[in-house]
Amino acid sequence: RCKAVSRFHISREWLHRLSTFAEPGPITNFDFLCPHGLISPRRAKDLNSYYAEVPSAAWDYLHQEFGGGPVCSSLQYCVTCQNEFLRLQTKRNAELAAFKQLQKMERSPSVRWHHPPNLITRSWFSRWERFVLNHDEEPPPAIDNSSLLTRPAKEGGVVRLKQSGNYMTFTRDMWLFFVNVYGGGPEVFLVHDHQPTADEVAKWDEERQRDLLNATEDDLQLNVTQLTLDNGDSDHEDFGDTHS
Ligand SMILES: [Zn+2]
Ligand SMILES: [Zn+2]
Structure with missing residues (x-):
């Protein structure tokens, strides 16, 4: 041109x-x-x-x-792509920061976890990890955990975790974070009996709520301190240590 x-x-x-x-x-x-x-x-x-x-x-x-x-004899910046690039950078930074906070909470001795660990396929988490750590990568699609479950007919169609599933474990808060941002499902727990019913999950949620209400000022103070300490980027290049 x-x-x-x-x-x-x-x-x-x-x-x-x-x-x-x-x-x-x-x-x-x-x-x-x-x-x-x-x-x-x-x-x-x-x-x-x-x-x-x-x-x-x-x-x-x-x-x-x-x-x-295409033919190119002059170079010009693209406002549309620049805006999209900045939007994705902001999204990466926000999600990475949120996830690091949730990791600190996971390690905190004063937080009790009533739910069994949540699971997400390794392939989905890897895509998310690539997205937040590389400015070349697009965001992952909605979570799809269906490959982790099986419904053997001989057990009356009860949904169970597959033995061969390739997953990683997360706290319930991490699961809620990911599913709020990306959608998808189903929610899968690390239990080798049948997957929990909605009622069982609701019961754990209630226990968790009660814990939070009963927490003393000191506990809350401790949590806040732990969540805000150490904002350096010492260990974020590799999440594998706690989630493999
Ligand atoms: Zn040109
Ligand atoms: Zn463009």
Whole structure:
């Protein structure tokens, strides 16, 4: 679209493929451009390392020979993509901070857990983890725990935990946090008998509530201290220590 300019931008990654492989495939300028053909916010920080400039004769030749694109002779920021990028960064930071608070609560000796541990598939949690730790990743979809459950006909259709399920354990508060943000289900507990009924879960909820009401000022004070202490990022790169 900018015919007057004689230099064209081309993906360095694609140029590398061109020099390495017999079939580099079509030009992949979306390596550094957003879907609108403007600068991708994910690449803005070290943009120069993602593209090279070639004279128009070279571009014309490569473009004709290999196809792909898009044509780019000037680089401009994309307001739409920049806003979306910032929105996701805010979401990542908020969710990571919330989860770290919940981890501290889990370790706190003054919190009693009435529910058995909650479970979420390892694959879903890994996607969430990748999302909050990488600015390249999209948010995960709704939670789907159905693969963790089985309903053997010979036991009258009672829902149980599968023996082979690939899951991670979480506190009830963590489960509520994730399901509030992402939706999905079903709620699954680490019990090897039948999965708890809604009534059983409600009973645990009541016990938990009673605990919170009976907690002394000191207990609450302690909790608040533990929740606000240590906001450093000492151990957040790996959640595996407490949840594998
Ligand atoms: Zn252009
Ligand atoms: Zn864009």
